Amino acid sequence: MTNAREQKTILVLGGTGKTGRRVVPRLRAGGVPVRVGSRSAAQPFDWTDRTTWAPVLRDVGAVYVSFYPDLAVPGAPETVGAFADLAVASGVTRLVLLSGRGEEEAQAAEKLIRSVGVEWTILRSSWFSQNFSEDYLREPVSGGEVVLPVGTVPEPFVDADDIAEVAVAALTGGGHAGQIYELTGPRLLTFADAVDEIARATGRRIDFVPVSVEEYAGALAAEGAPAEVVELLTYLFTTVLDGRNAQVADGVQRALGRPPRDFADYAKDAAATGVWDRA
Numbered sequence: 001m002t003n004a005r006e007q008k009t010i011l012v013l014g015g016t017g018k019t020g021r022r023v024v025p026r027l028r029a030g031g032v033p034v035r036v037g038s039r040s041a042a043q044p045f046d047w048t049d050r051t052t053w054a055p056v057l058r059d060v061g062a063v064y065v066s067f068y069p070d071l072a073v074p075g076a077p078e079t080v081g082a083f084a085d086l087a088v089a090s091g092v093t094r095l096v097l098l099s100g101r102g103e104e105e106a107q108a109a110e111k112l113i114r115s116v117g118v119e120w121t122i123l124r125s126s127w128f129s130q131n132f133s134e135d136y137l138r139e140p141v142s143g144g145e146v147v148l149p150v151g152t153v154p155e156p157f158v159d160a161d162d163i164a165e166v167a168v169a170a171l172t173g174g175g176h177a178g179q180i181y182e183l184t185g186p187r188l189l190t191f192a193d194a195v196d197e198i199a200r201a202t203g204r205r206i207d208f209v210p211v212s213v214e215e216y217a218g219a220l221a222a223e224g225a226p227a228e229v230v231e232l233l234t235y236l237f238t239t240v241l242d243g244r245n246a247q248v249a250d251g252v253q254r255a256l257g258r259p260p261r262d263f264a265d266y267a268k269d270a271a272a273t274g275v276w277d278r279a
């Protein structure tokens, strides 16, 4: 890590989200000036309101780019590309993009980041383990029944702490420019396996119930989920889970010189926080 006094501010977009909120404290612990970029931040940042972009880029040297909701949604690459152009014009010299593994649409955003003429690193990530404890799967797990439109295609779930550590290395260290890191966990698990691991860690019965995509989309819509959310989730559970990502990769090892964290360790630690306790 370079001397903090020489270091310009690092902007962490999605700084309150699953990876960003793990990146921020790690940077601060290293003495790096950090600005959180999100709608609820002191200086609000909103992807959908371009007037909020320039103020958060003031005096910034590097940016962690975590787009919301997903680089696969229509218009996302153009938005990320426009932000990257403004960032470079504002003096940013390093961009670290959180991307999705096996998402062709995300690769359009990667291409734009790689072409703006500054140091870049791409973190192409698998499904986060933390989706089970910090996102839409938390409630079903706590309730004892996880209903999903997925079969037996396995996924190498990756721990958000590993992603954050790689992000910090890429934002502050040397040797990561021009790298595309495929970030996965150390082994493949089906969603049923993952739920089993969580059941073991909590000592509770948690059922995994596979359903068709149509049933799943219908249930989400009936619960009042907006059409674009239904579309994104069904895309993630079908296209991204069609087998294209059913292999582990060595991105964590390459970036950090150590193996990634296992899902069982994640489940044990998350269970100990009480996050899946019944209300």
Ligand SMILES: NC(=O)c1ccc[n+]([C@@H]2O[C@H](COP(=O)([O-])OP(=O)(O)OC[C@H]3O[C@@H](n4cnc5c(N)ncnc54)[C@H](OP(=O)(O)O)[C@@H]3O)[C@@H](O)[C@H]2O)c1
Residues within 6 Å of the ligand: 013, 014, 015, 016, 017, 018, 019, 020, 037, 038, 039, 040, 041, 045, 046, 047, 048, 066, 067, 068, 069, 070, 071, 072, 098, 099, 100, 101, 125, 126, 127, 128, 131
């Ligand atoms: N989850 C996964 O398994 C996974 C896997 C691979 C890649 N990814 C990628 O990771 C990225 C983040 O997704 P996530 O699901 O993990 O979300 P997340 O980072 O956990 O949460 C969303 C973050 O974005 C901010 N945010 C929400 N709406 C915003 C807006 N309109 N403008 C600016 N900031 C906004 C939120 O803060 P405020 O509410 O304060 O604005 C929060 O900091 C996505 O690009 C996704 O494709 C996710």
